[in-house]
Each structure stands twice: as C-alpha cells, then as structure tokens.
Amino acid sequence: MAKIQLTVNGASHTREVEDRTLLVDLLRDHLGLTGTHIGCDTSQCGCCTVHVDGRAVKSCTMLAAQVNGATVVTIEGMASGDKLHPVQQAFTDCHALQCGFCTPGMIMATAALLKDNPQPTDEEIYHGLEGNLCRCTGYINIVKAVKQAAQTLK
Amino acid sequence: MHQFSYLKAKSLADAAALAKANPEAKLMSGGMTLLPTLKQGLAQPSHLIDIGGLKELSGIEVKGDVLSIGAVTRHYDVASSAAVAKAIPALSYLANQIGDPQVRNRGTIGGSVANNDPAADYPSAVLALNATIVTDRREIAADDFFQGMFATALEEGEIVVRIVFPLPKRAAYEKFPHPASGYAMAGVFIAETAAGVRVAVTGAGPGVFRWSDAEKALAGGLKAGALDALTVDATDLNEDFHATREYRANLVQVMGKRALQKLLA
Ligand SMILES: Cc1cc2nc3c(=O)[nH]c(=O)nc-3n(C[C@H](O)[C@H](O)[C@H](O)COP(=O)(O)OP(=O)(O)OC[C@H]3O[C@@H](n4cnc5c(N)ncnc54)[C@H](O)[C@@H]3O)c2cc1C
Ligand code: FES
Ligand code: FES
Numbered sequence: 001m002a003k004i005q006l007t008v009n010g011a012s013h014t015r016e017v018e019d020r021t022l023l024v025d026l027l028r029d030h031l032g033l034t035g036t037h038i039g040c041d042t043s044q045c046g047c048c049t050v051h052v053d054g055r056a057v058k059s060c061t062m063l064a065a066q067v068n069g070a071t072v073v074t075i076e077g078m079a080s081g082d083k084l085h086p087v088q089q090a091f092t093d094c095h096a097l098q099c100g101f102c103t104p105g106m107i108m109a110t111a112a113l114l115k116d117n118p119q120p121t122d123e124e125i126y127h128g129l130e131g132n133l134c135r136c137t138g139y140i141n142i143v144k145a146v147k148q149a150a151q152t153l154k
Numbered sequence: 155m156h157q158f159s160y161l162k163a164k165s166l167a168d169a170a171a172l173a174k175a176n177p178e179a180k181l182m183s184g185g186m187t188l189l190p191t192l193k194q195g196l197a198q199p200s201h202l203i204d205i206g207g208l209k210e211l212s213g214i215e216v217k218g219d220v221l222s223i224g225a226v227t228r229h230y231d232v233a234s235s236a237a238v239a240k241a242i243p244a245l246s247y248l249a250n251q252i253g254d255p256q257v258r259n260r261g262t263i264g265g266s267v268a269n270n271d272p273a274a275d276y277p278s279a280v281l282a283l284n285a286t287i288v289t290d291r292r293e294i295a296a297d298d299f300f301q302g303m304f305a306t307a308l309e310e311g312e313i314v315v316r317i318v319f320p321l322p323k324r325a326a327y328e329k330f331p332h333p334a335s336g337y338a339m340a341g342v343f344i345a346e347t348a349a350g351v352r353v354a355v356t357g358a359g360p361g362v363f364r365w366s367d368a369e370k371a372l373a374g375g376l377k378a379g380a381l382d383a384l385t386v387d388a389t390d391l392n393e394d395f396h397a398t399r400e401y402r403a404n405l406v407q408v409m410g411k412r413a414l415q416k417l418l419a
Contacts, residue, residue: 019158019160020156043186043190043257044335046254056256057259057260058257061185061260062260065160066185066204112255130253130254130336131254
C-alpha cells in the first residue's frame with residue numbers, strides 16, 4: 001500500500017491506496033471527483049486529462065504514487081463558485097460539445113494550451129489538442145471555443 | 155493491472171541497488187510506455203522502480219561541442235529548451251512532434267531510447283547524430299546501442315544516465331506520423347557531423363537503421379536533388395495493417411527528400 005498526500009483543487013488529501021492505483025482512479029473512486037472521465041484503455045483519448053503541478057497529463061497513465069506531494073487540478077476546480085472558467089464558458093457559448101464525454105479533458109487540455117501559447121493559430125490548436133479525441137467529432141466548434149477563450153483570457 | 159510494489163528511488167545508486175535486489179523489477183521513467191504495457195498485461199514486473207525526476211539523471215547542458223541531456227528529461231523540456239533550440243534545432247523539432255502534449259509532459263528521452271520502439275522518434279536522432287549513451291556502467295556508441303526491435307545493448311538493470319550529442323554542422327528531421335498515435339510510419343534524420351553525413355531511418359524497419367545509400371549519395375556534399383535517384387529496397391521493411399512494406403519504402407524516400415530540402419532551406 002502507498003500513502004499518498006496531494007492537493008486537489010486547493011484541498012489537501014491523504015489516502016492509502018494500492019501501489020497499482022492510477023491517478024484517475026484515485027480521483028474518481030477515492031475522492032469522488034467523477035468529472036474526470038475514462039474513455040479508453042490505451043492512453044490515447046485524453047478524456048482523463050488533469051493538471052499535475054501545472055501541466056496537462058493523462059491521469060489514466062500515471063500512478064497515484066507518482067503524484068505524492070503534487071498539486072492537481074481537475075475539471076471540478078476550474079469554475080469559481082457559479083462563475084464558469086473562461087474556457088468552460090467558451091465551450092458552452094460555442095456549442096463545443098455534443099454528448100460531453102470528452103469535454104472535461106478538452107477543457108483541461110485547452111486551459112493548458114492557452115497557458116503555454118495564449119494566442120494560438122488554428123494549426124497550433126490542432127497540434128495542442130492532438131492528445132484529445134472527440135467521438136462526436138465536433139472539432140470545428142471546439143476550435144472556435146479555444147479561440148473565444150483565448151480572446152477572453154487576453 | 156496486476157499487483158506490483160512501487161519503489162521511489164532516492165538516487166542513481168539507490169535505483170541500481172533496488173534493481174539488483176529485485177531481478178523481476180522494471181525501471182520507470184515517464185511511464186508513458188511502461189504503464190500502457192502493464193495495463194495490457196504485456197509485462198508483469200514485481201516492482202516498479204521510479205527514477206523520474208532523479209537529479210543525477212536530469213538536466214540539459216551544452217559544454218564545448220556537445221549537448222548532454224539527462225535520461226529523465228521530458229520531451230516537453232527538450233522541445234522548449236532554448237539551449238537545445240540553439241545547439242540542435244532539429245532535436246527540438248523532433249521532441250515537439252512526439253505523440254501529443256500530455257505524452258510530451260511525461261515521456262522522457264531515456265525511456266524512449268531504452269525502449270527502442272521501432273517507430274519511436276528519438277532513436278533516429280541519437281543514431282544520425284552519432285550520440286553516446288552514458289549508463290551507470292559505461293558509455294555506448296549509438297551504432298552499438300540499437301539492436302533491432304525493442305532490443306538494445308543495455309544489460310539487466312543497467313540504467314541510462316544521459317545522452318551526449320556531438321553538435322552537428324546542421325541537421326534535419328522529417329516524419330510521416332501515424333494519424334492516430336503520432337508514432338513514425340517513417341522518419342528520416344539527416345545530420346552533417348564531424349564524422350561525415352549520417353542518415354538514420356525510424357518507423358520503417360524492425361528497428362532504427364542507417365540508410366547507407368543516402369549517406370553515400372550525400373557524401374560528396376549536401377545538394378538539392380541528391381536523393382532523387384535513390385530507391386529503397388522494401389524487402390526488410392515492416393508490413394502491418396497500417397501500411398505495406400512498399401508503401402513504407404516510398405515514405406522513406408519522400409521523408410528523406412523533405413529532410414534534405416529542410417536542411418538546405
Ligand atoms: C498516446 C501515445 C503516443 C505516443 N507517440 C509517440 C511518438 O509519436 N513518438 C515516440 O517516439 N514516442 C511516442 N510515444 C512514446 C513516448 O514517447 C514514451 O514516453 C517513450 O517511448 C518512453 O519514455 P518514458 O519515459 O515514458 O519511459 P517508461 O514508460 O517509463 O519506460 C519505458 C521502458 O524503458 C525502460 N527505461 C526507462 N528509463 C530508463 C533508463 N533511464 N534506463 C534504462 N531503462 C529505462 C523502462 O524500464 C521501460 O522498459 C507515445 C506514447 C503514447 C502513450
Ligand atoms: S482514458 Fe486516459 S487517455 Fe483515454
Ligand atoms: S462531445 Fe461527445 S465525445 Fe466529444
């Protein structure tokens with residue numbers, strides 16, 4: 001068993017979990033943060049994207065043990081009270097979701113992309129969201145939302 | 155995933171000792187290859203020895219005419235390093251083409267080189283640039299290191315510490331990525347080095363290899379069109395449901411020409 005201490009969305013948690021526990025399972029099953037989705041078993045879809053120490057990662061491809069002592073932000077940590085994060089607001093405004101399954105990961109990946117590159121071109125948006133798949137294939141509106149969010153955050 | 159014990163190495167010596175004490179253990183750097191492998195049940199190590207972030211295995215440094223990159227340096231850190239961009243821009247470009255941002259935020263150069271996936275990007279740069287792989291036991295020349303599909307000169311428990319790249323006069327990399335994974339269907343790295351022009355091909359064969367016909371064609375100088383007359387023998391190339399060997403042979407040629415064009419631009 002591994003004793004894990006980490007900060008998630010500003011709150012400190014300590015849990016004892018099996019060594020093989022994935023970060024995504026720690027978040028969903030142990031901390032009840034089910035906004036982070038699992039869409040594949042092959043590290044490809046990006047639905048499980050969260051931020052670890054400020055960088056986007058696929059939480060299905062990290063062990064909970066690897067984030068011991070780290071700071072994690074999930075989709076639940078993006079809004080401030082009732083006020084959506086500008087990326088969330090942009091996805092809503094631009095109708096950038098259909099079933100919504102990929103959306104938490106898309107939003108986390110977008111927020112990370114805009115931190116590195118506040119005014120991305122279309123090509124840079126495609127490259128920056130390469131690790132996220134939308135099974136409803138609503139990519140055009142997703143790209144629109146990224147651009148709107150970039151404007152708002154400017 | 156099956157049960158294993160997670161061990162966080164405190165130092166390089168600690169990692170080596172843990173590996174020695176646990177013959178069924180596996181080293182873990184970024185885990186971006188190892189964890190998917192475990193999830194698929196393709197490996198069942200007793201322990202994972204986490205070497206990610208170890209100080210002795212970190213850092214990017216240009217000293218004299220070599221660029222040294224620590225084994226646990228992440229693809230993102232190579233891609234965004236000003237020192238790498240200045241010393242070997244083709245290497246920054248290559249690092250930024252690996253997988254996707256989330257993969258680049260975790261995956262490391264040492265893991266990629268030790269794993270020697272036949273479609274991985276780094277092995278082509280390491281081989282074409284005539285780099286040296288420094289381990290906790292010895293120094294291994296790239297020509298001796300890569301030994302075919304997922305095979306390297308590494309011994310049981312041997313740990314890659316850093317990769318040392320002699321600075322080339324110029325270099326360029328072009329790959330045709332698999333549209334889903336980003337891995338190279340074919341990637342060609344051309345480097346004009348002190349030891350002459352070296353050309354390495356990844357993705358197309360059972361392991362990274364030097365393209366000797368292209369090296370000969372470029373030996374007299376890097377000239378536009380110098381690769382145009384070459385054909386690539388498909389016999390020993392990979393064939394799978396992504397592409398036939400003939401298609402891959404053609405891709406090698408096209409990527410080679412593009413890399414040369416880029417190098418001359
Ligand atoms: C969705 C996806 C897309 C990808 N696309 C690409 C791509 O386009 N191009 C590409 O090149 N790669 C790609 N990769 C692979 C990625 O680059 C991996 O990060 C890399 O191959 C392995 O690095 P790692 O640090 O994650 O290694 P790990 O997964 O930690 O380890 C891999 C292997 O190397 C061994 N090892 C690790 N470090 C050392 C060391 N220092 N000394 C000795 N042995 C060691 C481990 O024991 C293990 O067997 C992709 C991966 C994913 C999940
Ligand atoms: S669930 Fe993590 S990448 Fe698909
Ligand atoms: S909105 Fe359905 S998967 Fe993207």
